[in-house]
Amino acid sequence: xIVSIASGKGGTGKTTVAINLxxxxxxxxxxxxxxxxxxxxxxxxxxxxxxEYTCTVPLPVVDYTKCTxxxxxxxxxxxxxxxxxxxxxxxxxxxxxxxxxxxxACPERAISERERPIGKVSHGTSGxxxxxxxxxxxxxxxxxxxxxxxxxxxxxxxLVLIDAPPGTSCPVIAAVNNTDxxxxxxxxxxxxxxxxxxxxxxxxxxxxxxAVAINRAGLGDRGVHDYCAAEGxxxxxxxxxxxxxxxxxxxxxxxxxxxxxxxxxxxxxxxxIGERIAARGAA
Amino acid sequence: MxQLAIVSGKGGTGKTTLTAAFxALADNAVMADxxxxxxxxxxxxxxxxxxxxxxxxxxxxxxxxxxxxxxGQCREMCRFxxxxxxxxxxxxxxxxxxxxxxVCPAGAVTLTNEVAGEWYVSSxxxxxxxxxxLNVAQENSGKLxxxxxxxxxxIAEADGRELIIIDGSPGIGCPVISSLTGVDAVLVCTEPTLxxxxxxxxxxxxxxxxxxxxxxxxxxxxxxxDMTEAIVAHSEEKGARFVGTIPYDETVVAAMIAARALSxxxxxxxxxxxxxxxxxxRQILNGEA
Amino acid sequence: xxxAVSCIGDNLDAAVDPRFGRAQGFLIVDxxxxxxxxxxxxxxxxAVQGAGIQAAQNVxxxxxxxxxxxxxxxxxxRVLQEAGVRVYTGASGSVRQALEALQDNQLLETSQATKPxxxx
Numbered sequence: 160x161i162v163s164i165a166s167g168k169g170g171t172g173k174t175t176v177a178i179n180l181x182x183x184x185x186x187x188x189x190x191x192x193x194x195x196x197x198x199x200x201x202x203x204x205x206x207x208x209x210x211e212y213t214c215t216v217p218l219p220v221v222d223y224t225k226c227t228x229x230x231x232x233x234x235x236x237x238x239x240x241x242x243x244x245x246x247x248x249x250x251x252x253x254x255x256x257x258x259x260x261x262x263x264a265c266p267e268r269a270i271s272e273r274e275r276p277i278g279k280v281s282h283g284t285s286g287x288x289x290x291x292x293x294x295x296x297x298x299x300x301x302x303x304x305x306x307x308x309x310x311x312x313x314x315x316x317x318l319v320l321i322d323a324p325p326g327t328s329c330p331v332i333a334a335v336n337n338t339d340x341x342x343x344x345x346x347x348x349x350x351x352x353x354x355x356x357x358x359x360x361x362x363x364x365x366x367x368x369x370a371v372a373i374n375r376a377g378l379g380d381r382g383v384h385d386y387c388a389a390e391g392x393x394x395x396x397x398x399x400x401x402x403x404x405x406x407x408x409x410x411x412x413x414x415x416x417x418x419x420x421x422x423x424x425x426x427x428x429x430x431x432i433g434e435r436i437a438a439r440g441a442a
Numbered sequence: 443m444x445q446l447a448i449v450s451g452k453g454g455t456g457k458t459t460l461t462a463a464f465x466a467l468a469d470n471a472v473m474a475d476x477x478x479x480x481x482x483x484x485x486x487x488x489x490x491x492x493x494x495x496x497x498x499x500x501x502x503x504x505x506x507x508x509x510x511x512x513x514g515q516c517r518e519m520c521r522f523x524x525x526x527x528x529x530x531x532x533x534x535x536x537x538x539x540x541x542x543x544x545v546c547p548a549g550a551v552t553l554t555n556e557v558a559g560e561w562y563v564s565s566x567x568x569x570x571x572x573x574x575x576l577n578v579a580q581e582n583s584g585k586l587x588x589x590x591x592x593x594x595x596x597i598a599e600a601d602g603r604e605l606i607i608i609d610g611s612p613g614i615g616c617p618v619i620s621s622l623t624g625v626d627a628v629l630v631c632t633e634p635t636l637x638x639x640x641x642x643x644x645x646x647x648x649x650x651x652x653x654x655x656x657x658x659x660x661x662x663x664x665x666x667x668d669m670t671e672a673i674v675a676h677s678e679e680k681g682a683r684f685v686g687t688i689p690y691d692e693t694v695v696a697a698m699i700a701a702r703a704l705s706x707x708x709x710x711x712x713x714x715x716x717x718x719x720x721x722x723x724r725q726i727l728n729g730e731a
Numbered sequence: 732x733x734x735a736v737s738c739i740g741d742n743l744d745a746a747v748d749p750r751f752g753r754a755q756g757f758l759i760v761d762x763x764x765x766x767x768x769x770x771x772x773x774x775x776x777x778a779v780q781g782a783g784i785q786a787a788q789n790v791x792x793x794x795x796x797x798x799x800x801x802x803x804x805x806x807x808x809r810v811l812q813e814a815g816v817r818v819y820t821g822a823s824g825s826v827r828q829a830l831e832a833l834q835d836n837q838l839l840e841t842s843q844a845t846k847p848x849x850x851x
Contacts, residue, residue, distance in 0.1 A: 167480045169453010169612035174637065196613035197451055197644060199637040217521075233788065237501055237540045237553075239781020242788045242810045249813060251806055254781050258521055258539030297647040300584060300616035307523075325453040325612050326479035329581040332534045349698050350458065354480040361578040365534055379695050402665070409666035411636040500779050555777075585780060 160436050161319040163193075163338040165362075167354030169325035171344045172374035172398065175408060177322040178203045179415050179425045181288050187317035189289035193334035194324040195278060195305045198292050202411045204285035206292075211281040214293065214308045215274035216301075217257040221248045225269035235264035253300065278305040280312055289313075303333040310334075327361040339436050341367045342395070342428075348379040352386055359392065368439055372428065375400040393435075396428040443598050444727045445591075445606045445625040447476075447654075451641030453612035455633045456661040459694055459704055461609040462486040463716045464723075465568040466703035470604045473566065474594035475573035476587045476621040477611040478559070486703055489564030489571045497574065497586050499558025501538030503531045509550035516542035516551065534579050556580070561590055563597070568703075570597050584616030591621070605727070614648045622654050626727060629657045629685070634669035642673065646680045656682040657726065659719050663687035683726070686719040688712050732762050734833070735790040736826045737800040741769035743827040749801025752783030758826050759793045768793060783807030791816070799829050805844035820845045 164177045178200060181190045192198040219232075219241075226248060233241040240254035241261060252275065262270045278295040293309040295302045302324070310333070313319050323334035335341050341362045345355040355371065362369040371387055376397035387394050398404070398414075398421075407417040415422045448464070450457040461483055465473050475483040503524075505516070510529050517525045520542055524535035531542075543551040558581070561574035572594045574586050594606050610621035610628075622628045628649050632638040642658065649656040658677040663670040674684050691712035697704045704713050705720075725731035737754035738745040748754035753776050759768040770789055775782040783803070787810035790798060798811060799819045811818055819838040822829040832838050 168482070169450070169455075169480070170633075171454055194613075196615045196618075197637075197641040199452070199640060202636040202640060235540070235544065237538055239778055239785050242784050242791075242813075244791060244810070244814045247813060249784075249810055251781065251784060254784075256537050256539055258537065258541050259519065260539050260541045260544060263519070263541065263544060295615065297614060297644055298619075298651045300619055302613075302615045326583075327578050328479045328576055328583045328617075330613075330615065332579050336532070336534050346454075348695055349485050349701070350482045353482055353485055357480055357578060364579050378692070380699050405662075405665050408637075409633075409635040409669050498777060498779055 160340070160433070161315060161321060161338040162432055163321040163323050163335040163341045164344060165323040165331060165335050165341055165358060166325055166344045167327055167358035168345065168351055171346045171351060173325070173344050174199045174203070174322055175374065175414065176342065176344050176372055177320045178413055179421070180429050181320055182413055182415050183422055183425045183429055184288070184318050189291060189313050189317060189319050190285070191309050191313045191319055191321045192292040193306045193309050193321050195293035195295045195302050195309070196324060196330070198294055200290070200322055201292055203413055204290055206283040206285040206290035208281050208283040210283070211279050213276045214278045214280055214305045215276050216304050217259065217272040218252055218255060218275040219250055219261050219270045220273050221250070222269045222271065225267045227267055229266065231264045231266060232261035232270060235260040277301070280305070280308050282312060302330045306330060306333040327357045331361065332365070335362070335367060336365055338367065340432055341369045342432065343369055343371050344374055345371060345383055346375045346378065347373055347381070347383045349382060351379070352382040355383060356386070359390065368435060370395045370435065372396040372398065374398045395431045396424060398424065443604060443606065445608065446723065446727060447608040447610050447622045447625045447628045448631060449610035449618060449622060449628055449645060450612055450631050451614065451645035452632065452638050455631050455638060456688065456694070457631045458482045458486070458609055459698065460629070460631050460716060461607055462703040463705045464607050464720055465566070466705045467717065467720045468568070468605055468607060471569055472594045472598045472603050472606045473569065473571040474590050474606055474608045475571065476590055476608050476617065478574045478576045478583050478586045478590065479611055479617060481573055481575060483609050484573055486698070486701055487566040487568065487571055488701065489562070489566045489573065491562045491564045493563040495561050496557050497559040497561055497589065499556040499580055501540060501553040502533050502536050502556055503538070503540070503542050504552050504554065505529050505531055505542070506550045506552070509548050511548045511550070513547060515545040515547070519545050537581070559586060561586065561593070563593060569603070570601070572597065584620040587617045587620035614644050618648065619652070622649065623652050625654055627655045627657055627723070629659065629723060630682070631659055631661055632673060633662050634660055634666040634673060636669070639669065639673050639676065642677065643680070646677065646682050650681070657685045657723060658682045659686050659688065661688045662690040664689050685722045685726070686715060688715040688719070732797065733793065733795045734760050734762060734797040734799060734830065735770070735793065735795045736760065736822070736829050738826050743767070744825050746825060747799070747801060747822045747829050749823070751800040751803045752786045752807055754786065754800065757790050759790070759795060760830060781806070784810055787811050797833070799833060799838065802846045803841070803844055804846055808844040
């Protein structure tokens with residue numbers, strides 16, 4: 160089963176929740192860091208890396224011995240990434256999505272593709288758990304191809320915990336789309352509530368089963384509780400606003416290892432998610 | 443006219459709190475909320491919307507099941523795994539490349555333009571503000587950021603405003619790149635955690651990549667003084683300029699709940715620290731420090 | 732020599748459009764024969780991205796050697812530079828005035844984009 164952990168707002172505790180769920184998981188479990196712009200899971204899990212490979216996107220290359228400068232490739236490109244001049248073809252890689260439309264459109268078969276590296280995927284183990292991480296190269300704009308590569312790497316077997324990037328746009332969609340359950344982590348503040356509403360709109364648009372976990376409970380106000388009650392969204396866990404959790408996090412230590420009394424909270428959360436997924440499967 | 447972007451690498455470090463406080467402290471600025479994915483600045487600045495514009499998104503394919511001849515070519519050629527075995531397009535996965543449209547022998551595919559979001563020009567108690575709302579599950583946030591920044595520049599030029607304060611988004615991807623290219627300085631607001639340090643490092647690399655001078659401040663610095671020290675030393679090593687720390691202070695959340703900028707709220711250690719950082723940043727922007 | 736001017740309208744009295752990629756259109760003026768040709772840019776006005784690249788492609792297809800506009804972004808400039816087109820920016824007033832200004836050497840030929848790209 161694949162559980163994605165997301166939030167509209169950044170810094171609400173997605174990684175904290177994902178890591179702690181991993182640590183209380185009873186069976187085979189994999190942590191997949193899909194926050195490829197800023198992956199942090201590694202700092203807590205200190206994995207033994209078994210291997211890594213480059214993640215690439217295809218970039219068209221024109222063979223000028225065959226090109227007749229007819230301009231079909233430019234017409235085919237919906238991203239406006241190609242200009243055909245009398246003696247050259249310019250391809251703007253920052254606009255190219257690597258879709259292959261230009262390759263198909265070329266009547267002279269003059270366009271081939273080379274693989275352009277944009278990031279890497281590392282995999283290994285942390286204790287009994289599997290670990291996979293995507294990392295986007297600095298200066299690259301499009302993270303979804305790296306995220307999709309991480310998703311392909313982990314597959315669907317066992318328990319897969321996906322640590323999603325913040326926000327609600329394309330990178331998040333790539334991370335949470337087609338997961339079995341999406342846990343939205345928020346904090347009980349006006350910013351947390353506002354961004355939770357966006358995240359809820361996103362998971363609803365994707366048709367994903369979802370629920371909320373509140374981090375730093377006790378801080379702020381009751382806005383998130385009132386909203387979830389009104390919208391019929393379950394709050395599956397409330398992680399207390401405890402300075403010791405923040406300090407453990409600061410130094411890259413896992414809350415359940417540092418503060419064993421938190422274990423039942425995460426065990427209960429993981430069971431609750433499992434039950435929600437099973438109930439849907441049965442229905 | 444100067445442009446200051448406030449970013450964080452890691453989310454939730456207090457970037458918007460800082461932006462709102464700067465907006466209140468600056469005399470003659472235009473605010474640009476470039477965290478278009480999860481915009482929060484308006485919760486504090488309470489903008490009155492003056493202009494409203496729609497923002498066009500890319501194309502999305504749909505397949506007419508009546509016309510579809512189930513040949514499978516679209517599914518085979520789609521590189522975004524956006525077409526399932528029933529030949530339905532997953533709109534969230536579709537990038538709008540049109541390859542399915544090009545290969546379909548039956549003319550069953552249509553491509554439609556979506557509205558990806560809206561952007562606004564508003565007035566606030568601190569001056570003009572340009573902001574946006576991206577519809578859920580949309581792409582191209584980098585382009586929307588560019589749109590917001592362009593309009594903020596036009597307003598600053600027309601009104602003779604001295605500063606554009608840009609609230610950036612977390613991460614290092616397209617909206618962030620779009621937020622910080624060509625600014626006079628980028629202030630990275632981080633926190634004293636291993637994650638904060640790691641993410642700061644990537645943002646500083648990004649700033650260097652685009653040749654933007656970087657400033658660093660540490661929020662909730664007293665949560666882990668050892669980490670704060672390490673971050674300060676490390677930032678300076680990377681050529682960034684350290685401009686101050688903000689203590690952990692629950693007044694920050696209280697101000698947020700009251701929908702006030704920290705610098706409008708009752709005196710507090712965090713408020714004092716933010717005001718000190720503002721003075722330093724302003725001097726740096728004016729070339730006085 | 733063919734000169735393109737970004738403009739709002741299809742004649743010499745039309746106002747110069749300060750934008751390039753998202754200009755309303757281009758008036759192509761043959762300075763040898765005084766022949767005029769209007770190239771609309773409506774398609775690129777709606778483009779999500781790459782408007783500048785495709786606007787550059789459009790004016791190149793008309794066989795121009797010189798472009799006059801208000802501002803130009805980096806990608807469009809790269810295309811025009813690659814094709815050897817001379818780019819003059821900072822034009823205002825009518826198309827006619829812009830052409831006169833060009834003749835009187837009052838316009839600046841630019842060797843780089845005059846505004847930041849739309850997103851990087």
